Amino acid sequence: NAGVTQTPKFRILKIGQSMTLQCAQDMNHNYMYWYRQDPGMGLKLIYYSVGAGITDKGEVPNGYNVSRSTTEDFPLRLELAAPSQTSVYFCASSYPSGFTQYFGPGTRLTVL
Amino acid sequence: QQQVKQSPQSLIVQKGGISIINCAYENTAFDYFPWYQQFPGKGPALLIAIRPDVSEKKEGRFTISFNKSAKQFSLHIMDSQPGDSATYFCAASFPLKETSGSRLTFGEGTQLTVNP
Structure with a gap:
């Protein structure tokens, strides 16, 4: 099993550009999550999904969008990138009893 | 309030010493109340977790102490080793009303x- 995979590993965007961060899991988990990690701030939940076709906002959803068309994939879309979105982004997945979350390796995004 | 407060922000310990990280x-x-461990360049991984009806849980050199009345819990790492050097996050799980699942809120690390 590959677990949770994320692409790309690194990306530099210019202000105003858009991009999609890809996330896939092969553990047949219903629940998937997107977090951002900033120094000294911990992990902040951006969006989560409890199954295909069902998504909901987390703590910091502004500037992001998600979709969940399959159990395996949960892409995160950044529209009109801003410097405040410079961060490391982690995707995670879990079974419904979600205190055990499995994290991907992260995407380091810089917006200049 | 969905926050978890974690301290200290950084900790330096000598090999063989005890590392203590606190959360409220x-x-x-x-x-x-799970704890996650993160090595540089990697995603966090579950280390140990405790339910609120238990006061202590031990797994090897790692122990969670839980004080329900004070709303505090802590991670103790006994006989700390250089390989334990990492970022540690406490977290708290709360149930989602509309499903049978839950989500996590993390401390600052x-x-x-x-x-x-």
Whole structure:
């Protein structure tokens, strides 16, 4: 099993550009999550999904969008990138009893 | 209040010493309290977790102490080793009303360095 995979590993965007961060899991988990990690701030939940076709906002959803068309994939879309979105982004997945979350390796995004 | 407060922000310990990281919370609806460990360049991984009806849980050199009345819990790493150098996050799980699942809220993280 590959677990949770994320692409790309690194990306530099210019202000105003858009991009999609890809996330896939092969553990047949219903629940998937997107977090951002900033120094000294911990992990902040951006969006989560409890199954295909069902998504909901987390703590910091502004500037992001998600979709969940399959159990395996949960892409995160950044529209009109801003410097405040410079961060490391982690995707995670879990079974419904979600205190055990499995994290991907992260995407380091810089917006200049 | 869905926050978990973690301290210290950074910690330096000598090899063989005890590392202690503390967390506090307000929301009594939290139903699990996990700790995650993150090595540089990697995603966090579950280390150990405790339910609020248990006062202590031990797994090897790692122990969670839980004080329900004070709404505090802590991670103790006994006989700390250089390989334990990582960032540690406490977290709290709370149930989602509309499903049978739950979600996590994380503390700010503690960067632990164990010197040889």
